[in-house]
Amino acid sequence: MPYLLGLLGLIVTVLVLLKRLADAGFDLGGLNPFLPKRSRAWRGKFEANPLFSLDDPMDVAAVLAVGVTKAGGDMSAEQKHALLDAFQRTFSLDQRSAEHLLASSAHLVGDGHVFRNQVHDVIARSKERFTDSQIGSTISLLEEITAIEGATDQQRELIERIRGVFYEDSGSTAWS
Incomplete structure (x- = not known):
């Protein structure tokens, strides 16, 4: 006791x-x-970069388009208008939604340095959600945007890296 x-x-x-x-x-x-x-x-x-946490294929495709455009330097007014038109046409968005998508994508990409060095990590989280048709339309969107002022070597190399990441494997959903 x-x-x-x-x-x-x-x-x-x-x-x-x-x-x-x-x-x-x-x-x-x-x-x-x-x-x-x-x-x-x-x-x-x-505290991670929000660029690597995108999981919607449309957001990733928009970021890829803006990132490839910025790989050749700052975006010109002509490239911005072409991106807006392409977003409206490709993603079936109205003018206001396309402007918001462009603004948010440009903010996420920033100066493009992180995007160019880690493009695989940008795509990795949403890669399974892309369908083959979405991958094709994303690649054609990138090529269309770079053709406006002539694609630089950096832009061509970046598109090839993106194509390589996508065609390793793909999943399925629709844009809408």
Whole structure:
């Protein structure tokens, strides 16, 4: 019986000391051995580049079109109008939706450096959702946009890399 009373007294003492440490500002959550792993996973999920989390084929196709266009330098007004027309025609969008898609795609691509270096990662998440017809229309959209002012070597090389990523494997859905 005296051992049991000593053990209970020890437990109460430790709990009181831990409470006083918490009140003094010592964070006991930092002692959790699984906290660093969870923190890294959280940071990886919410601080990652949103370009790599696209899963809608239409969004990915629009980002690819803008990225290939920016691979040859900044977009000209003629290229922007051609992209808007192509988005309306290819994706069956109205003018306002096409403008929003172009603006969001241009924002995601940024200066295009990350896009050009990691184009496989941009496509990877949505690759299974593309049908063969969507892949074909995406490639033809890219070639149509680059033909406006003449395709540069960087643009041709990027289109070939995109074609290589798509024709490794493909899944199925419709644009609409």
